[in-house]
Amino acid sequence: MLTAIVLLPLLGFVLNGLLATRLGGNRVGPRFVSVVGCGLPIASFALVVKALLDLRAGGWAPLVEIAYRWALIGDNVFEIAFYFDRLSAVMALVVTGVGSVIHVYSIGYMKDDEGYGRFFAYLNLFLFFMLLLVLGRSLLVLFVGWEGVGLASYLLIGFWFHDLANARAGKKAFVTNRIGDAGFLLGMFVLFQAVGTLDMDRINAAFSGPTLPLISASLVGVLLFIGATGKSAQIPLHVWLPDAMAGPTPVSALIHAATMVTAGVYLVARMSAVYLHAPEASALIAVVGVATAFFAATIAIVQTDIKKVLAYSTISQLGFMFLALGVGAYGVAIFHLVTHAFFKACLFLGAGSVIHALGGEQDLRRMGGLARRIPLTFWTFAIATAAIAGIPPLAGFFSKDEILWYAFASTRGGSPLLWLVAAATALMTAFYMFRLLWLAFFGRSRMTHEVEHHVHESPLSMTGVLVLLATLSALGGFIAVPHFLETQLPLPPVDGHLHAYETPLLVISVVLALAGLAAAAWLFGGTAERAERLRARFAGMHRWLSGKYFVDELYERMLGRPLAWISDRVFLRFGDRALIDGTLHGLAAIARGSAAVLGRLQTGSLHLYAGFVLVGIVGALLWSWRHV
Amino acid sequence: MDRTQLLIGVAVALFSLGLVGVIVRRHVLVMLMCMELMLNGVNLSLVTFAQQTSTTVGAVLVFLIFVVATVEIALAIPIVLLLVRTKRTLDLGAYSDLKG
Amino acid sequence: MIETLLGNANTLLLLACCAGALAGGALMLVLRQPMRVAMALIATMIFLAGVYGLLGMHFIAAFQVLIYVGAVMLFMVYVIMLLEVRESNGARYSRLLLPGAAGLLVLLFVLAASVWRPLPSPKGEIGDAGYGIAAFSADFLGEYWLLFELTSVLLVAAVVAALAAIRVGRQAAERRANG
Numbered sequence: 001m002l003t004a005i006v007l008l009p010l011l012g013f014v015l016n017g018l019l020a021t022r023l024g025g026n027r028v029g030p031r032f033v034s035v036v037g038c039g040l041p042i043a044s045f046a047l048v049v050k051a052l053l054d055l056r057a058g059g060w061a062p063l064v065e066i067a068y069r070w071a072l073i074g075d076n077v078f079e080i081a082f083y084f085d086r087l088s089a090v091m092a093l094v095v096t097g098v099g100s101v102i103h104v105y106s107i108g109y110m111k112d113d114e115g116y117g118r119f120f121a122y123l124n125l126f127l128f129f130m131l132l133l134v135l136g137r138s139l140l141v142l143f144v145g146w147e148g149v150g151l152a153s154y155l156l157i158g159f160w161f162h163d164l165a166n167a168r169a170g171k172k173a174f175v176t177n178r179i180g181d182a183g184f185l186l187g188m189f190v191l192f193q194a195v196g197t198l199d200m201d202r203i204n205a206a207f208s209g210p211t212l213p214l215i216s217a218s219l220v221g222v223l224l225f226i227g228a229t230g231k232s233a234q235i236p237l238h239v240w241l242p243d244a245m246a247g248p249t250p251v252s253a254l255i256h257a258a259t260m261v262t263a264g265v266y267l268v269a270r271m272s273a274v275y276l277h278a279p280e281a282s283a284l285i286a287v288v289g290v291a292t293a294f295f296a297a298t299i300a301i302v303q304t305d306i307k308k309v310l311a312y313s314t315i316s317q318l319g320f321m322f323l324a325l326g327v328g329a330y331g332v333a334i335f336h337l338v339t340h341a342f343f344k345a346c347l348f349l350g351a352g353s354v355i356h357a358l359g360g361e362q363d364l365r366r367m368g369g370l371a372r373r374i375p376l377t378f379w380t381f382a383i384a385t386a387a388i389a390g391i392p393p394l395a396g397f398f399s400k401d402e403i404l405w406y407a408f409a410s411t412r413g414g415s416p417l418l419w420l421v422a423a424a425t426a427l428m429t430a431f432y433m434f435r436l437l438w439l440a441f442f443g444r445s446r447m448t449h450e451v452e453h454h455v456h457e458s459p460l461s462m463t464g465v466l467v468l469l470a471t472l473s474a475l476g477g478f479i480a481v482p483h484f485l486e487t488q489l490p491l492p493p494v495d496g497h498l499h500a501y502e503t504p505l506l507v508i509s510v511v512l513a514l515a516g517l518a519a520a521a522w523l524f525g526g527t528a529e530r531a532e533r534l535r536a537r538f539a540g541m542h543r544w545l546s547g548k549y550f551v552d553e554l555y556e557r558m559l560g561r562p563l564a565w566i567s568d569r570v571f572l573r574f575g576d577r578a579l580i581d582g583t584l585h586g587l588a589a590i591a592r593g594s595a596a597v598l599g600r601l602q603t604g605s606l607h608l609y610a611g612f613v614l615v616g617i618v619g620a621l622l623w624s625w626r627h628v
Numbered sequence: 629m630d631r632t633q634l635l636i637g638v639a640v641a642l643f644s645l646g647l648v649g650v651i652v653r654r655h656v657l658v659m660l661m662c663m664e665l666m667l668n669g670v671n672l673s674l675v676t677f678a679q680q681t682s683t684t685v686g687a688v689l690v691f692l693i694f695v696v697a698t699v700e701i702a703l704a705i706p707i708v709l710l711l712v713r714t715k716r717t718l719d720l721g722a723y724s725d726l727k728g
Numbered sequence: 729m730i731e732t733l734l735g736n737a738n739t740l741l742l743l744a745c746c747a748g749a750l751a752g753g754a755l756m757l758v759l760r761q762p763m764r765v766a767m768a769l770i771a772t773m774i775f776l777a778g779v780y781g782l783l784g785m786h787f788i789a790a791f792q793v794l795i796y797v798g799a800v801m802l803f804m805v806y807v808i809m810l811l812e813v814r815e816s817n818g819a820r821y822s823r824l825l826l827p828g829a830a831g832l833l834v835l836l837f838v839l840a841a842s843v844w845r846p847l848p849s850p851k852g853e854i855g856d857a858g859y860g861i862a863a864f865s866a867d868f869l870g871e872y873w874l875l876f877e878l879t880s881v882l883l884v885a886a887v888v889a890a891l892a893a894i895r896v897g898r899q900a901a902e903r904r905a906n907g
Contacts, residue, residue, distance in 0.1 A: 604727030606659075606720055607822040610650040614831045617647075621838045631742070633844065635779070638746045640839040642772075644832055645753040652821050652828040657762050657808055661769050664800065665753055668776055671792075679783050684859060684867040688875060690788055691868070694795045695879045699886040701800045705807050706893035712811065713897065721822060 001054075002065040002082035005047045005092070006131045012040035012124035020117025030116050037120030038103040041127055045096035052089045060086065060487070062201065064137065076196075083137035083201060086488050090334060090481060091134040091266055094341050098258045099127050101465045105349050106250040108461035109356060113248075119159065123254070126152035130259050134266060139188050139198040142267070146184070146231065149260045150177045156255065157247040169243040176240040180230015187223030190215055204273035217274050221281025224271060225288075228264025232318050234292045239552055241315055245307040249352030252307060257314050257348050258341040265321045265337055269330045272489055276328070276412075283413050286326025290407070290421045293319025295549070297428040301435070302545045304364050306351045309436050313388070314344060316425060323422060324403045328412030328492030331482035336399035339387070342476045343396055346384035346469035353377040353458045353466060354440060358451050364436070369445035373455045376463045378441050380470035385437045387473040389430035390513040398477035400426060401509050408505060410492040419505075423512060430516020438524040635676040642669030656708050656718045660701070667697050742782050748775035760820050762808050766801060773797050787861035 018024045020033045055063060062085035071078040084092075103123060110119050129148030136142040150173075158170030192198055194215035195206045206213055228234070233241040244256050255261070268275060268285065275282050293316045300312035317340050324333035355362055357374050371378045387394035390401065404426065408419035445452060457463065482491060523531040535542050544550075601612075642665060649662030671693055678686020708718075715722055752772030759765045773796050780789035822828075868876055 602727060604724030605823075606723070607651050607824045607828075610647065611824055611827060611831065614647055614651065614835055618831075618834055618838050621842050624842070631739075634742075634746065635783075636843050637840065638750060638779075640843055641750055641836065642753050644835045644839060645750075645757060647835065648828050648832040649757050651831065652757065652825050654819050654822050655762055657804065657811070658756070658765050661765055661804060662756060664796075664804075665756060665769060665772065668773060668796075672776060672779065675780055675783065675785055675788060679785055682859065684864050685872075687785065687788060687859075687864050688868055688872050691791065692875060692879060694791055695882060698795060698800055699882055701803055702886045703889050703893070705803060706890055706897070709807070709811075710893060710897050710900070713900065718811065719819065721819070 001047060001051060002063065002084055002135055003067045005044050005051065005096075006082065006128060006135060008040045008044045008047070009124040009127035009131065012036050013121050013128060016117050016124065017121035021115075021121065022118075026117070028117070030111075033117045033120050034107045037124060038100065038107065040124065041096060041100040041103050044127070044131070045093075045100050048089070048092045048096050051084055052093070055084060055086075055089060062088075070140075078140055078198070079138070080141055081137040081199070082135045082141075084135065086485055087266075087270060087334065088135055090338065090485065092131065094338055095127070095130050095134055095259050098341050098345050098469075099130070099254060101468055102250050102254045102258075102345060102349070105253075105352075105462050105465040106248075108459040109250055109352055110248065111459075115159065119156075119248070122152055122155045122159070123250075126156065126255060126260070130263075133263055137199050137201065139191070139200060139203075142200070143181075143184065143188065146227075146263060147181070149255070149263065150174055150181075150231075153177075153244070153251075153255050153260055156251040157244045159247055159251065163246075166246040169240075169246040173240040173244050176237050177230045180227045180237050183223045183226025183229075185227075187220050187227065190220050190223065194220075200270055204271070207273040207277060212277060217278035218280040221271075221275050221278035222284060224267060224274075225264075225281060225285055228267050228322075229288070230264075231267075232261050232264030232322070233315050234264075234288055234319065234322060235295060236551075238292065238296070238315050239555065242308055242311045242548070245305070245311050249307070249348060249355060252311070253345045253348035253352070256311065257344040261314065261318060262321070262337045262341070265318065265325065265333055268322070268325045269334055269489060272330045275325070275330075279413065282326050282328065284326070285322050286407075286413050286418060289319045289322025289324075289326055290418055290425070291319070292316070293323065293425045294421050294428075295319075297425045297432065299545055299548050300432045301428060302542055303432075305362050306354065306364055306367075306436065306440060307348075307362060309364075309432060310344070310347055310351060313347075313429065313433065316429060317344065317388070320400065320403050320422065320425070323407055323418065327406050327410040327414045327418070329403070329406040329410060329482075330489040331485040331491055332399070332402040332406055334485060334489070335481035336403060338479070338481055339395035339399040339473070339476050342469055343384040343387040343394075343473040346380060346466060346473050347388065349462070349466055349469065350377055350381035350384065353462055354381075356458050356462070357455050358447065359454050361447070361451055364439045366446050366448065366451075367440045368443045368447065369441070370455070371441040374457050376457060377466065380463075380466040381441070382437060383470040384473045385433045389433050389516060390426060390509055391430075391517070392510060393477065395473050395476035397509070397513070401506060402482065404509055405502060405505060406492060406494075408501065409494045409498040411495050412492045414492075414495075423508065426509065427512040427516050430513045431519050434517045434520030435524050438520055442525065632676060632680075636673055639669045639673035639676065642666075642672065645669075654720050656712075656720055659720065660704055660708070664697065664701070667693065738782060742779065745775045745778040745782065748772075749779065763805070766805050766808060769804075770797055770801050773801065787864060 015036050016033055019027045051063065055061075062083055064081060064083055066079050066081040068080040069077065070080050103120070106119065106123065110116055113119065126149055129145045129152055131145070133142050133145030133149060136145060154170040154174040156170075157173055158167040161167045161170075188198060191203060194213040195203050197203065207217065230237045241256060241261070245252055247255075275285075296312045296315035296319065300309050300316065303309045303312060317336070321333045321336050321340070324330070324336060353374070354367070354370065354377060357370070357377065358367065361367065383394070387396040390397045392398075404419060404422055407414050407422050408416060447455075458466075482489075523534065547553075601608075646662045646664075646666030646669060649665065650659050653659055653662060671690055674686055674690050674693070678690065711723070712718060749772045752768045752775065755768040756765050756772075759768060773792060777789040777792040777797075780786075780792060
């Protein structure tokens with residue numbers, strides 16, 4: 001059954017890919033594509049629910065299903081096996097559930113696109129690989145899924161590839177991911193060397209047992225985290241995610257908000273037994289996570305593209321998740337992952353709805369006053385915004401507050417400094433999200449005339465999904481995910497003295513959220529002139545933030561240009577042209593030269609030929625003296 | 629030096645003279661005649677050795693060489709005639725069409 | 729005494745014939761006019777026939793004169809007369825005169841050195857051959873009958889080829905006359 005969960009989307013990919021694209025001759029119409037493309041993920045979701053019920057019936061003992069023996073090398077067996085326990089259940093539900101609704105949304109969003117069939121094929125392919133990732137038992141299967149979602153991401157970012165910028169963004173995403181994968185592979189090698197298997201449940205058991213394997217758990221932890229950095233867009237490999245917004249909005253929602261980017265979080269949570277013995281690695285994760293969160297939030301404040309704001313927001317929220325992982329609160333990180341999937345997907349899809357309503361406009365400076373024109377989109381967007389800002393009792397409040405609490409009080413690395421930075425980030429989160437809300441939906445309209453004319457509410461396939469996701473964002477906090485996962489991912493012990501701070505910190509969180517709301521309303525409400533004056537006063541910092549701290553330019557100068565130089569000078573001019581081509585040309589020149597020389601023997605003069613006969617006779621006789 | 633060596637020496641000398649004659653002379657017909665000289669040299673050596681045995685094998689071979697020489701001349705002359713008709717000279721230095 | 733004299737005379741005659749053959753050969757390289765060269769060659773051949781005869785192979789000597797001189801050289805002389813109209817003022821030697829002369833010396837030396845080794849002792853004395861034309865013919869038509877037939881085939885082929893050459897020549901002449 002687990003195999004069926006994984007293979008159903010693959011079937012969708014094959015069917016749509018072969019029949020509905022130009023490759024197959026466009027044999028089927030959009031209705032077939034929609035039915036197959038959405039129906040199969042929904043079927044997968046149903047099967048996941050059934051698997052969860054089976055799991056519960058079996059007393060929560062993990063379900064293991066071996067699908068295929070991949071390789072037998074010496075004494076080592078590598079299988080394609082699937083593993084279903086509580087953590088897998090949560091992840092699979094999110095992936096298939098949120099994935100299915102985004103598929104349904106795409107029916108409306110991509111309706112008039114000529115690559116309709118190809119889009120759904122790629123989406124199904126992505127779902128297949130993501131399910132491989134979350135359901136795989138061994139790190140090898142996970143890695144296959146890891147690479148596969150990278151591939152799907154590349155295909156989907158560059159979906160409208162006739163625009164070269166989109167193709168370049170896709171390439172950037174893929175290459176950046178690959179850099180992280182080097183660390184991931186090294187981690188896998190070290191683990192295999194030390195433990196002798198790549199099955200994650202067995203690795204966890206080895207690290208939980210009485211004697212630990214003879215390697216540095218921190219080394220493994222750091223290497224695996226490098227891989228997670230690439231996939232989940234943490235510093236320094238975060239540069240691909242904002243560029244990935246070039247893809248269609250459902251792609252941004254599914255891959256770059258809800259599921260793919262959370263793969264790194266899942267990896268660390270799954271390998272929690274290793275990280276429990278790796279305090280240095282955990283400290284590194286916490287610091288990188290909170291730094292990324294802060295850093296991305298500062299950039300998000302000044303972004304003018306609606307999707308870029310959400311992209312930096314995603315990076316920031318992922319930083320929060322890694323912060324939780326770093327202080328040992330693995331279950332809380334997964335909880336935030338789930339709630340984030342709900343409200344971030346809702347936000348992205350809502351942004352897509354806005355873009356759809358405005359006929360393609362994405363710049364915030366040319367929006368405004370949309371609240372009354374597209375009310376359904378507005379209300380769902382507002383609920384999701386409140387959720388991410390952390391306003392109780394919506395979902396984001398619960399998960400974010402838990403993270404802040406454990407960042408402060410966990411005995412496995414929590415500190416007030418971490419809490420402080422995280423709290424500042426939470427304040428900025430609230431601020432820039434409400435800024436987004438105000439600029440897009442309130443105030444006077446800054447739209448151009450033709451755009452304003454055509455503003456219309458999105459079709460039911462899109463708004464229905466928005467309503468569903470908004471509901472989940474509102475009520476999702478009450479799903480006690482950390483408690484559910486506690487048997488598997490225990491919550492970290494909390495310093496006893498700090499219990500007194502629990503309620504005050506809670507209050508502070510709420511206050512910060514409301515403060516962000518107030519600041520945004522004050523600055524951006526009405527004509528937003530106060531914001532303009534603020535910008536004028538801090539013009540330097542504004543330029544720095546708008547330029548995203550010029551990280552891309554730094555990479556280009558430090559890495560891009562030297563590599564290009566080496567590639568041109570060393571490999572192209574020297575290696576390829578001089579050495580390889582030169583050798584071949586040289587050989588040809590030798591042949592030509594010797595042919596020219598030998599050709600001079602043929603003078604056409606019979607006398608000379610007879611002379612050669614004489615020479616030959618003499619030579620043969622002389623030779624015969626020696627050998628006869 | 630006994631007879632055999634003398635005769636073989638003469639045969640060798642005739643052969644060399646013939647070969648060098650092909651190299652140095654310019655006239656086509658003279659070159660053909662030098663080739664005949666070569667054949668004669670070979671014939672002499674064959675006869676010398678054939679004479680030393682009591683089987684007739686050597687003599688048969690000599691006879692065959694006679695036949696071959698006849699046939700060769702019978703064909704070489706017409707070819708030369710045809711060539712001469714186009715170029716109108718018997719000087720072999722003018723025939724270098726196969727150059728290169 | 730007569731025997732030694734006769735023996736000596738035999739050797740002397742042999743030497744004379746060899747010298748004559750060599751002289752004729754050398755003359756061939758030097759004479760300018762082709763007709764004279766042909767005469768030198770005929771002289772060489774006749775001297776060689778003399779050598780064959782002195783060796784006791786009388787029938788081969790006869791064949792030499794009959795076939796070689798009587799047919800081959802005759803044909804050659806005929807063609808020389810056909811083609812010769814005061815063409816004797818052409819150059820005598822090719823460009824390779826000096827290399828050719830050097831090559832002659834080298835070749836002579838090498839050939840002589842190769843040959844001048846202890847030859848296996850003759851199985852019989854010269855003049856001891858003990859077979860004449862009768863034995864030769866019997867063997868030729870008996871044991872070596874295949875070679876005999878092949879020679880006839882060869883001669884037929886030569887006739888056909890000569891006819892073909894004549895035809896080619898005629899066609900070429902016609903083309904030249906018309907075109």
